[in-house]
Amino acid sequence: MKGTVLTFNAQLDEGAISGEDGKRYSFFGSEWKEQLAPARDLQVDFVVNELGQATAIYLVSFSQQTAREKLSSKVQTNSQLDEEENYGFFDWAMKCLRNYVNFSGRARRKEYWYFYLFQILVGFILGVVFGIIGISDSGIDAISGLVSLAFFLPGLAVGVRRLHDVDRSGWWVLIAFTIIGLIPLLIWMVSETKPERNQWGQPAK
Template identity: 70%
Template sequence: MKGTLLDFSIQYNEGIINGEDNKRYSFIGAEWKEQVAPVRGQQVDFLVNELGQAVGVYLATLGTPFQQPPVFQEGNAQLQEEQNYGFFDWAMKCLKNYTNFSGRARRKEYWYFYLFQILLGFILGLILAIIGLSESQVNIFTGLLNLFFFLPALAVGVRRLHDVDRSGWWMLIAFTIIGLIPLFIWMVSETKPERNQWGNPAK
């Protein structure tokens, strides 16, 4: 059967193929029979075992046309551009999407922006301490910094939940304290490879 590779996780050593029958088939890394690494969008040939899993996965031979699903054609340029993003690029992306609560955000976008806030807060605190400001004055500056970051941090958190197929309203469970545990798990979870109501996968 022919299909298109939707995703492959190096961390879990498994991937997903969208078959020409529009069904999805999972496969483990050992079933990838090529010398090159599996990459999303590759056209492949494979067999299906009795468990409904893809086995013997090869790159499709040239000259055998198979139409790639449009889901990965949309936004492809943006995804390619993000392959070269560094730490500050991800942080700036969040600031550019200051109040954007729609769409999806991958783990890098969320966690690099989180780290950016911590580093900036540390540097500001260090500078204010060197200047010799009082504790109340330092608190004013840090409060303003936190206020500045509140909306973009909330927005990227909502987009991160969208990326694991959760509504942004789940952010509210943070107020229950114990809700921080499932929130953390969702924030570190891998991108869901399927298109959902919030758009295409973020990676």
């Protein structure tokens, strides 16, 4: 519901809003969701709870902008998910390479595990090729090190995004440096996408 702020007492941390229905609604400062302090004549959007109090109060312009941003974000997410339905093995691998330093957002299981398999496949192919052309062991080790280095950042980034997708902080990836930590890390990496939106964005599928 929309309305206009009538009063706000900072000491008591409460105020009143005149709703567009002509009724007066009291509110507590904790329900004010803006950085700008409540003031008389501000136009707001709010929700009325079961006690007849105003809650979740936003400035009208902010509310409209937020709604547009949420709608735009949802449309973009749905469009991306529709596109990914047609992704194959190499499409997922290329997505990770394109996002090689992207540590924000979320990544579904396909994205993580297909990239993991891609790294194994590349290593296997290079090993066969090097064996055929007769490169020395030291040469193979040097090239393998460079390949591993090239895959390090995209692999780390998609691992962090995968943790985000199961509602875990990306910092949990550090437990890979402990032997026992590999067990919960593996469980999280194979877990299904959490269907709820979280601080890292919409569900990855």
